[in-house]
Amino acid sequence: xxxxxxxxxxxxxxxxxxxQEVAGAVHASQGKKASDVVVLDLRKAGGFTDYFVICTxxxxxQNQAIADAVKETLK
Numbered sequence: 001x002x003x004x005x006x007x008x009x010x011x012x013x014x015x016x017x018x019x020q021e022v023a024g025a026v027h028a029s030q031g032k033k034a035s036d037v038v039v040l041d042l043r044k045a046g047g048f049t050d051y052f053v054i055c056t057x058x059x060x061x062q063n064q065a066i067a068d069a070v071k072e073t074l075k
Contacts (some may be wrong), residue, residue, distance in 0.1 A: 021074060025071045028073040029055045032066045 034055035043050045057063035
């Protein structure tokens with residue numbers, strides 16, 4: 001159990017270095033109990049976006065709630 005707590009602390013400290021919008025999206029998804037939250041830094045890839053936030057929900061309803069929370073946070 002301690003290892004999980006340490007992993008959560010590291011994830012929070014890493015989120016502090018992310019841009020405010022990305023950190024907000026991460027916190028909004030975690031607030032809706034998303035699991036396996038991953039942030040991909042694509043700034044060096046030269047594409048159309050700087051970051052991807054990917055997470056998992058356990059049902060379609062939860063996935064919609066996560067998406068709605070992220071949209072609301074980013075408004």
